[in-house]
Structures are given as structure tokens and as C-alpha cells.
Amino acid sequence: MVEPRTRSSVLGSLALLAGIAALLLDWFNFTDLPVLTIGQIHLRMPLVVGAAGLLLALLSVAATACSRRTGTGIPLAAMVICGAAAGMGIYAMRPRSPAVPAAPKAIPAPVGPAAKTQLPGKVPKSSVQPAKASRPASMPAADTIGPSADQRALLRTARAKLDAARADVIRSLESTGAYQSAAAAADEAENTLRRDRATYPSGSAQLTSAAQSALDAHNKLEHLIEDAMSRDPASIQARNQLDAVEAQGKH
Numbered sequence: 214m215v216e217p218r219t220r221s222s223v224l225g226s227l228a229l230l231a232g233i234a235a236l237l238l239d240w241f242n243f244t245d246l247p248v249l250t251i252g253q254i255h256l257r258m259p260l261v262v263g264a265a266g267l268l269l270a271l272l273s274v275a276a277t278a279c280s281r282r283t284g285t286g287i288p289l290a291a292m293v294i295c296g297a298a299a300g301m302g303i304y305a306m307r308p309r310s311p312a313v314p315a316a317p318k319a320i321p322a323p324v325g326p327a328a329k330t331q332l333p334g335k336v337p338k339s340s341v342q343p344a345k346a347s348r349p350a351s352m353p354a355a356d357t358i359g360p361s362a363d364q365r366a367l368l369r370t371a372r373a374k375l376d377a378a379r380a381d382v383i384r385s386l387e388s389t390g391a392y393q394s395a396a397a398a399a400d401e402a403e404n405t406l407r408r409d410r411a412t413y414p415s416g417s418a419q420l421t422s423a424a425q426s427a428l429d430a431h432n433k434l435e436h437l438i439e440d441a442m443s444r445d446p447a448s449i450q451a452r453n454q455l456d457a458v459e460a461q462g463k464h
Contacts, residue, residue: 224272224276224288225270225274225287225288225291226287226291227269228295229270229287229291231262231291232263232295235262235295235299235301236263236297236298239298260303263297263299266298269295270291273287273291364458368455371454374454378448378451379438382438386441395430395433396434399431402426402430406423
């Protein structure tokens, strides 16, 4: 009686091809291959292909065990090759410790005729340090120049009194026609200057004329206030006190 001829396992052949492909991918170590991510696990493509081939090889071995006409040689070879490919993939995924740089070798100082000797009377340039200019003992330190804290407090008080006296003078002038006319002219000249700045280019004749008109109107209003302050006793006293404090700070 003639025995039936054995046939090759299709699953085993596919598993063998997958194992060979996984081995080639592991050997050449392609860096642009996609990575399969499962949760926090990242699997390289050679490992995925090897594991898939190993699964096909196991199914092929199980199938050949139930069939007498299917040979077991190819499935067993595929199992070995796929297992090797999967092992190489797992080995490539192991964490690698960072390389410790080697300590630089100490260069010994030259000894003998090769060593350069320093000639007497010469000083290396690196050892020459510029001399710092010394400050005369009679000259005060930089942080002590200027008015003291008490002097600055007196200046603030004197200026505040002069500002209060000026405000009182302006309030007394607000009811006069001369002040109202000068203030209105100053406001109008300032508004005109703002409009001309938005209309004419810088340096134009119109803008220069508007700026001069605004300055003249402002000076006229200030002259009116200063003239009234020169006749006001409180303003005179406050100005004299400020002048005395400023003169005291200069000495």
C-alpha cells in the first residue's frame, strides 16, 4: 500500500517568511520603521513581525499534529527562526545605561630643555594687573554725594508748601476775566496743536506755527500766575523757604 505524500504547511511557510523578514529587520536595524504603541509599551517592528511569525508557527505545529499529510519540518524551522527574531527584538529594547565619559588625561609639564625658562626682569602679561586708581582721603564716597535724607525731606516739605500756595493763587484767579481768557487761549492752542500733529507731517510749517502758538499761550498763562504769586505773601514765604533749603543743600 502506497503511503500518501506529505505536503508543506501553508501556515508554516508564512511563519518562516515572517521569521526571515524579522531577522533581516533586526540585522539591518532600520530606524525609520513604525513603532507599535500599546499603552505605555512601545514595540519595534522586528519584534512585532517575529512575534506574529512565532504565533503562526505554533498554529502550524498544532495543525500538523492533527494531520498526517502535513510535514512538520517547515513549522518547526519557522518556530526556531521566529523565536530567534523575537529574542533579538526584545534584546534591542533593553534599557541601556548612559556611557560615562572617560576622564581626560593629564598632560605632564615639560621638563628639561623643552621647558621654557622665564628670563629675569620679564613679567608674563597675564600676571600684570592694572592698578586701581585710589581715591583721596578728602574725597567723599560716591554714595555720600548729594543731599542727605533729612535734606531731601526738607526739600519735599518746602516744595509742597510752594505748590499749595500756587494752587491757592490759581483758585483766586479763576474768577477774573484775564485768567479765564488766558486759560481758554492756552486750551485752544493745545487742541489745535493736537489736531495739526495728526494732520501735518513733522517739521511742516503748519505744525511749527501751531507749536509756537501753544507755547506762547502757555507762557502767557504762566506769567499771569507768576505775577500774582509775586504779590501773594504766602507764595513769597514759601518760595523764600524753598530757596533757603536749596542753598543749604549746596554747601
